[in-house]
Amino acid sequence: MQALTALVRSGKNRVRLALPSGFSSLFGQSMAAFHKTHPNINLELTSGSRPVDLQRGEADLAVRVGVVGDDSLIAQKLCVAGWSIYASQRYLDRHPMPIDPRQLAGHEIIGFHASLAGVPGAKWIEAHGAGATTVFRVAEMTEMLAAALSGAGLAVMPCMLAESEPRMLRLAPDILGSHPVSLVYRREIGAEAPVRAVIRFVASVIKDHAVLISGEAR
Numbered sequence: 441m442q443a444l445t446a447l448v449r450s451g452k453n454r455v456r457l458a459l460p461s462g463f464s465s466l467f468g469q470s471m472a473a474f475h476k477t478h479p480n481i482n483l484e485l486t487s488g489s490r491p492v493d494l495q496r497g498e499a500d501l502a503v504r505v506g507v508v509g510d511d512s513l514i515a516q517k518l519c520v521a522g523w524s525i526y527a528s529q530r531y532l533d534r535h536p537m538p539i540d541p542r543q544l545a546g547h548e549i550i551g552f553h554a555s556l557a558g559v560p561g562a563k564w565i566e567a568h569g570a571g572a573t574t575v576f577r578v579a580e581m582t583e584m585l586a587a588a589l590s591g592a593g594l595a596v597m598p599c600m601l602a603e604s605e606p607r608m609l610r611l612a613p614d615i616l617g618s619h620p621v622s623l624v625y626r627r628e629i630g631a632e633a634p635v636r637a638v639i640r641f642v643a644s645v646i647k648d649h650a651v652l653i654s655g656e657a658r
Contacts, residue, residue, distance in 0.1 A: 453634035454482040457642065458492040458499040461581040462601035466649050474641050481634045489556065489580050494626055501638060503646070505598075506558065506619045514630055515622040516639070518646040522615040522655025523560040526602040529609065530591025539594070541612045545571025548593035553579035560617025561596035599655030615655050621646065 459467075464487045474483065492498040494513060508515040525541040535547060544565070551574035552562040565572075575593045578584045581601055588595035589607055596616060602608045623642050629635050646653070 455638045456484045456499040458502040459487045501625045518621045519650040522599045523617040525611045526608045548575045550593045550595045551577040564596045600653045
């Protein structure tokens with residue numbers, strides 16, 4: 441996990457929030473308002489594809505994509521994240537439209553590291569990528585975005601991340617896969633006032649961006 445920021449440098453009420461890759465950009469415009477309302481809460485953000493271990497104290501709260509398998513954790517569903525297929529104009533200059541996402545033979549694709557084998561994009565490529573060339577594999581969605589922008593290949597990736605970049609072109613109107621987005625935390629800290637404030641804040645921010653995250657904002 442890469443630390444992004446510690447917005448408040450003083451105060452005793454520290455709350456550590458872990459976000460999936462790409463989600464930190466959703467919070468930027470709201471952080472100043474949160475700090476103004478809760479000046480004594482020290483909110484720290486981290487971001488990355490690797491799920492933090494809440495039971496071992498790596499974070500207090502985590503936004504998780506996918507099914508939460510630990511029944512000892514509280515999982516508050518926030519929305520659904522959609523995935524689709526994208527390319528940059530650099531790639532399309534070599535492989536003009538239309539491109540059928542169900543027939544990827546002959547195309548270059550950006551694949552997934554084994555640690556991401558369960559995400560919707562990896563499953564789509566497994567089902568429809570016969571005959572395609574995997575140019576390389578990534579472990580972070582931000583790396584996939586950078587690779588796709590360079591023209592390296594097609595990318596099946598979260599709509600939210602791809603559509604925040606104007607140079608990425610969506611090649612199919614359909615949502616090719618989806619998974620739930622949840623806010624997860626240990627039961628014993630859920631009643632603490634600073635944690636409750638951050639829970640409300642996160643739920644509000646995600647709600648405001650739910651259509652973008654779903655991929656239906658077209």
